[in-house]
Each structure stands twice: as structure tokens, then as C-alpha cells.
Amino acid sequence: MIERESALHLLRSVLQDSPADQTEALLLTEDSSLTRFANSAIHQHVAERNQVLVLRVILGKKIAVVTTNIFNPSSVKKSLKKAIALAKVQHPNEEFISLPEPRSIPLIETFSKDIQRLTPDKKVKMIKEILTLVKEKGFKASGAFSNGDVELAVVNSLGVEAYQRFSDLFFHLIVEDGASSGYAGFVSRDVDPFNLSPLAKEAIEKASRGEPIQIEPGEYEVILEPYAVSELLSFLGYLGFHSLAVQEGRSFFCNEFGKKMVDEKVTIYDDGLDPEGLRVPFDFEGVPKQKVIFFEEGVAKEVTYDSFTAGREGKGSTGHGLIAPNTAGPIPINLFMKGGNSSLDEMIRSVRKGIYVTRFHYTNVVEPMRAVITGMTRDGTFLIEEGQIKKPIKNLRFTESILRTLSRVSAISKERRVCSEGTVYSRRFVTGTVAPAIKVDGFNFSGVSVL
């Protein structure tokens, strides 16, 4: 890892060399490892060390971005030169106002030495423990266990200087016997709450209810576990909770602010500083995170901004800028849904005939303005009858509006959990959504997975 002073020194030196009117330099480093197991054996175990420098230069209102992971001084100079050359041929973007001014950044701890100390041997030992637990019950296990050490530093020519070191640990487990499967997942910035036995128990219980039966698709009462709810929240974040979608007229929030859109029990917000989530003190522009409330007791309230979309409206960024050039908008990455008063057991007991969903799979947008998505259930879908989970059922396809779903929420669990698949593509920055379980009075299943 580069550490705070070296990281900021490197970025400051880039700024000093830059002839641009405004310059932003971002550094993202990664030291990570991921162990994957299937059929109750480790089949993949990888480790990565990488560092990326992202330079955003502005000449007047002409903007260009250059990224490199080659860090010798001549290469960094070459990248800066390349960025300037690109900016010169760029067309001005009159809507660009400025990179952000410096603001005070909250001091929070997001680094864990214990996560850093997880050696390959330690991880393999832990996986062996869980595989033994699963095997004892007659099941096979697959999953992944990953830990990472990530540094984010942002410096700009207006005086922004931000650095943070993050730890992350994620684990997910699928237990199956060829007929049924069950899932459990965990994500944290701290190793202390990571306890394998309850996770194994959770997944094993889901898979232990026998051969799934087939039921007819249609509208059912549903209980959605936090894993499933977090997926719905993420889609709302992507489709409509941010200023770019509103400015472009493609958000379900357009013309709806101040109006009640979903059930009054529903409050959804983004909060990078809430210790229950995966905390992030500032965004990828070095702006401190502000809490943004999307739905307050069912009423559409506000959206997230980065410096560009905020500049368009003469506002300040809410601290939701993503890595430049971000043309997708300031999509929130620290989502929360407020918990309710129910226990999961109470919610199940209140269902006469319905379906219990652990998680969704391969969801995708069907109609953005109504937030209609489709996807499949996976790893723990059950029929509930007369207040009891009766039998596992074959996976179902749903095609449903998330807004309609949230309008029909009749109970919300008190307990919440942090959910993240931990999927890491090109750059590691693990995020999580804090979600409760919800009971929905009508949810549309449009198909069933049967050959």
C-alpha cells in the first residue's frame, strides 16, 4: 500500500506539473485476495496488487480523462501530457461549472488490521471449517471468500485533499444437494462480526426442506429477505435516485417530488457515514458524503448530486460523484431502508398463502419509468401456508414494478443486514446496502423455471 503521505505527495506532484485550468488526480490502490470453492473443494484462489491513477484535466470547459496503472515518473508525466492533448481537441461543455471546492471530511475508521492479516492459510482453514459443517449435513457447498485493502486518494487544484484506507471482507455461501439450495452472505469492513457457524446454519436450513414443488405463477403475498430487498433498492438507485436521471427526464421521480409514491412505512436513504453500513467518508471527487433521503414515509424527497449535476442547478454536490468520467450519474452506493416494527417470524405468521424469497438472480430493467424489473428467485424460495413455511418451490420468474411493490408493503422487519454480492469487476470498491425484510401484499410472478 502507498499510505497517506506518499499518496497525497504523488497526486500533488501531478497537480504541480499540470498546465490545465483545473486538474483532479485520483489514486485507487488494491491489495486483495479471493478464494472460491465449489463441490466442497477450493478450485480457485487468487491475489491481486494494483494501483490506478485517474487524471481529469479541464482547459476552460474542455474536459478529458486519462487513466494509467504505470506509476514511474516518466509514465505519469506522459499520462498528464496525454490528458492535456485530449482536452485540447475536446469540445467545450458549457454546463461544466467547476470541480468541487474543499470541504471538511469526517474522520472515520474504515481500515481493519485483522482483515489485512488474513493469510491464505487462515482463509483456507476457515473455508475447511465451513465445508465440514456443510458436509456433515449431507450437502455440498460453493461460494467465495474475499478480503481486500483499498486506498482512495483525491486531490484537485482547488485544494481538495482526501485520503482514506478501506478494508473489506465478503463471503457468500450456497449449500445444495442437487434438488434444493440455500444461501447466506456476509460483508463488512471488520472481521469481528464474521462468524461462520450462523452463516452455514442459515444456508443449510434453507436447503434442508426437501424436494421443491412446482407452483403456478401469479400474484402472491411475499416475504422478501434483505438480500432480495437490497437488489430492489439498488435498481431504484440506478434508475431514479440520482440527479442525472431527473435532469434527463428518465427518473420515476420526475414531477413527483413532494408526492406520496410508495407506502408510508417506506423510508429509503443514502448515508455514507452510518456505521451500520460500509462507511465511506467522501466520494470520488473528494466531497464529503451527505445523507440524502429519497423516500421519507413514502414521499419522494430528494436525489444525489455530483459536482457536474449540482453545477447545472446551482447547487452543491451531495458527495456522490463516481470515478470520472461518469456518464451514468451520481448513483448512490450506501443505500439504507429504514427498519420497521416486525420480526421475520411475525411476518411469516401473518401470511395465509404466499411465497418466501431469499434472493433474486439476473435481474434486469423492463420499463424504467415505472421501475419494472424482471428476474428469477434463487437459493431458497418457499411456499408459505397458514403462517408457516411449508415447502421449497421451484424458482420463479418475477416481472414487477418496484414502486408498486413498495406501495404494497404491509410489514417491515426491525432487523436489517448489510447485503452485497461483493462482485468486483475492474476496480475493487466494495459497497453494501442495508435492508430489512419486507412483506408485500401482492407481487407478480410471471413464470417458473422448469425444463
Add this chain to the structure above:
Amino acid sequence: MKTLILNILDLAKLKGADYADIRIVRRQNEEIEVKNGKVEALTSDEDFGFGIRILIKGAWGFACSSKVAKREMETVFGRALKIAKASSKVKGKEIVFPSSPPRVDVYGTPVSIDPFDVVPERKIDLLLKADEIIRRNKKVKISEAFLGSYKTEKTFASTEGSYIEQEIVECGAGIAATAIEGGEVQVRSYPNSFRGNFATKGYEWIEELALEHHAQRVADEAEQLLSAKPCPSKITTLILDSSQLALQIHESIGHPIELDRILGTEASYAGTSFLRPEMVGHLKYGSEMVNIVADATYPGGLGTFGYDDEGIEAKGFPIISQGILVNLLTSRETAHYLGKESNGTMRADGWNRIPLIRMTNISIEPGEWTLEGMIADTEEGLFLSTNRSWSIDDKRINFQFGTEIGWEIKGGKLGDIVKNPTYTGITLKFWNSCDAIGSRDHWQMWGTPNCGKGEPGQVAHVGHGAAPARFRNIQVGVMK
């Protein structure tokens, strides 16, 4: 470079590795995104690093770093070795990794115009021109144009003596018009949704696409969709255009035939497959006219290369012949489940990922029909074009797709436009209902640059050749 590589391979032999390979990969990307007359993104990325894969004591270890230097490479080798040794304590069935004859070769994508030799100004002008034509339609509120150029230089070397240098050049472009009115949002794009169409070709490919010639049509169709009637909900005859059929092949044939999924090693993320190795040679996957091939040598295909990332030369082979499943996509480690050798489909998304079984160019062979003839032969149904959404379960059985636009077919003629079209089905039932496939004249290669798989996540660039095709008794209109 060669000295650095050979040093690691010597070290691997010294430490008793059963096998080791190293890849050094340099990637160069340039992307330009235009939106509403402005160049929203002008970016240049450079990515360089190496990855070492080692097999020892029956277990794999992999470690990688962006610092390509002797000392770091030795440290990373040590890390990979440590990982493999730790993993060997929880190994499953004995790994069968047959040796492969060493190959020393150089491969390069044939290009007429290197896209990195074309100045950004020229590319920006091309996109702005198309964008300006789209914006002439006042119902269009978001106009977009994209152009991407990619170059990957990789050196693969193994303890078996292979030393392969490859340079893969890719580029692609596309335009999209989003019409918005009264809460209705409708998109049309060309040549395909999600940024366009991509190929292993030079800048000549961008010129062939002729974006501005299609700009007005996409804008007009986006406007027409605003007032179009909704897709009906019924069971009917479905004709898919070539681009949508390409994605249908991708999701419901390409992924299920990946042998690593079949053997369960993708269970924790992308999922498994309804197929089993013993189904090869027997399973009636589709109707007799369905012939699917995998061909990593097809000129210009986005899944075209010289050698895979295990040093196996690219090849072409049938997957489905006259409706019967005859082969799967395999690796050196998995091919023995079929009693065969690897068919060379192991590819990694850069230096910092291990190779996985990935699609190459998975294509349907053309049939005899013209599109016009197919429509004229259809009494009642829908013709759907250009993907908008996709979803399929973890075993690849139940799928649902949405397209940007559809047309009713009545009495053998195209009728009204329908908006928000969707269709759903069961993989085997669907492919067995295919009763017409377009001819070579209607067949086209499509590049899919966003195929996700693996943990940590990997994005593969794959290709699919397809012609329009007809399917009977399909559920359409599943919108709630």
C-alpha cells in the same frame, strides 16, 4: 521482457510446480461518448501488469501485480506458490491437466486502419454529426453516440515451453435516441443497443457502420414508439431480428454449454447449467434446422483470437448439429469429462484475472429464408428488434427478453409498431420451436463486449453470428 518471463518459469520448475504459466498484458483503450451535442467523455486508459498461475500438489494458485519488474515478479510468484500450497489442503478431485505441445507463435488481428492512428478529432466529428441528426427530432430528449477503440498486447509463456505473443485490436460504435413525453421513455439504437456493435477489426469497421445514415431513422422510430400501442399479451409466432437472436444464443446456448458451469464451479455467482456432460451426442436442443458452431477464428468476430490463455490454438467446431447437442466449450482441465482435448476457450479479462471457459464466436448457421419471405409466410405474430433487457435463471432454463421495438405481423405483412415488447420461454422448448432461419444474406456477426462471469468479475468480449429466425407458440407481452 522475455528474460523476466523465463526467470519466473525457471523458478516454477525449481520449486517443483507441475505446471505454471505467466501472462503479461498491456491494454490501451480510448472511448468517446457524445450526449446531446456534447462530448461527455473523452478518455484514454492504459493498463499493464502480469499474472502467474501455478499448479502444485494438485491445487492452483494465482497472483498478479501491476508492477512489471523482476523483484516484484518473484514476490508475486512466491505469493502464488503460497496460495496453491494452502489451497491444496482443501482440494477436491485430483486435477487432470494434460500436457500440451509447446507453441511459439505470434498472432495479430488483421486491420486496415489502426484505430489508434485515427486522431480523436475525426472520431468526435463523426459522433457529433450523427448526434446532431438525431437531435433534429424534437421528441428526442437524449441523443447519444459512442466510439471505442481497444488494443490488447499479451505474452503468454508456460513451463511447457510455449511462448505466444498476440495483439488483439477491437473497435465499435453506436448511436441511440431516447424520446421522452408524458412519462413515457422510449429508446432506439443502431446498430445495436448498449453502445453499438463491436468487432476485432480496425477503424474501417467504424466507417462501415455509417452511423449518420441511420441517425434519422432511430430518432423517428423512438418518436413513433411514444404513441405506439403496448405489446399484446398472448402466445403467438415470434420472429427475432439478427441482433436479438444473437443475444438469445448468448444466454440460452452460449452460457449453458460452458463446461465449468456444468461442473459447478460457477455455482456461487453466475450459476450452473441444466446440461450434463452425458447429454452430449443425445440431447435434442433444437429443431433439425438449428445448427450452432463455436469458431474463434471467424474474421472480425469479437471472440476471435490466435490462442487462448492456456496456449491452445483457436479453432472452430460444431456445438449443435441438426438440433442435437454435439459438443461443449472446454478447457485443458475439463475436456477429459468429454474424453476430448481442450477446444481452446480459456480466456482471462486482463493480467489480473485467471482464465475461465468463455464463449468465442457462438453462431447459428444460416438457413434458406429471406426475412421478407419469413414474414409473408406468417399469418399472425410479432417481429421484434434490438435488445433492451435480458434475464435468465441460474441453470439457463427460463428466460425473458425485452426489445426496443416490435411490429405486429398480420396476414403475412408487417403492421403497427408495438412498444415495450417482451417475450419469455423455456430454453429447450424455444429452440425446438424454431421453424425458419434467415439466409446468409441476412446473417451478421454481432459483438457482445459485456459478458460477465467469474469472481472477481471478468468481462469477456464474444461474438455471435445470427440471421433472423422464427419461433412458434411463444409467450409475448409479460409486462406487469
